[in-house]
Amino acid sequence: MPKRGYHHGNLRQALVDAALRLIETKGPTGFTLSEAAKQAGVTPAAVYRHFEGRDDLIAEAARQGYEIFADVMQFAYDKGQPSALASFEATGRAYLAFARKYPGHYIAMFESGISVNRTPELAAVASRARGVMERAAQDLSQHIPPEKRPPASMFSAHIWAMSHGVVELFARNSPGTQSPFPPEDLLETGIGVYLRGLGLITPDS
Known part of the structure; x- marks a missing residue:
């Protein structure tokens, strides 16, 4: 999967957009940071460069x-x-x-x-x-x-x-x-x- 966040230079917003989609389908406690990272096209470790955890996201x-x-x-x-x-x-x-x-x-x-x-x-x-x-x-x-x-x-x-x-x-x-x-x-x-x-x-x- 291409790393869309890095490619477009806005990984932080890509993660927020992924979280919003997951919140709509699974609720605010029904997804993990790993799922948000996967939807954004990055590794889970990359999330922590921008957010401390799911609540922060x-x-x-x-x-x-x-x-x-x-x-x-x-x-x-x-x-x-x-x-x-x-x-x-x-x-x-x-x-x-x-x-x-x-x-x-x-x-x-x-x-x-x-x-x-x-x-x-x-x-x-x-x-x-x-x-x-x-x-x-x-x-x-x-x-x-x-x-x-x-x-x-x-x-x-x-x-x-x-x-x-x-x-x-x-x-x-x-x-x-x-x-x-x-x-x-x-x-x-x-x-x-x-x-x-x-x-x-x-x-x-």
């Missing part, structure tokens, strides 16, 4: 995922402007779209058990991604009296949790589960119920 996959995720969320936020409601709803839909388009990254980020604080770089980009949704929540809740206004971090965490639940239960074909409605509809109506409860949209919106 998965952490880099997660970091790259958060970079994409933050960009996707920012694009959704900007696209909804100047409407605070449109921007907020767009960030929720972007979460679902990201999970579908980048399943390997999504699993590395949220299902591998790798802490976002494993490295400063991973922590920084994860914070950037969360910050987009918090900013959207802050914009949307400005007209709520300060004494009744939920913290933006709590507000966005509720929507993040709802989005994550829809992805996990109904958008990724979890064994034994079947959604009675399209995941997009579940998420949109769930967000609607939440926002109506806060008085941010009218009952007939």
Whole structure:
């Protein structure tokens, strides 16, 4: 097998790409570094020139995922402007779209058990991604009296949790589960119920 990583001068990225494929098919704990090395076309020993172990490799996959995720969320936020409601709803839909388009990254980020604080770089980009949704929540809740206004971090965490639940239960074909409605509809109506409860949209919106 040709040593693609060396040939192209980017063995580190070749290993990340191999890990992402393995994560999609076998899960974050279902493969070895030797398997990742084989897919990248190098010897197992070559992996250790770039990564200390499998967790280190998965952490880099997660970091790259958060970079994409933050960009996707920012694009959704900007696209909804100047409407605070449109921007907020767009960030929720972007979460679902990201999970579908980048399943390997999504699993590395949220299902591998790798802490976002494993490295400063991973922590920084994860914070950037969360910050987009918090900013959207802050914009949307400005007209709520300060004494009744939920913290933006709590507000966005509720929507993040709802989005994550829809992805996990109904958008990724979890064994034994079947959604009675399209995941997009579940998420949109769930967000609607939440926002109506806060008085941010009218009952007939």
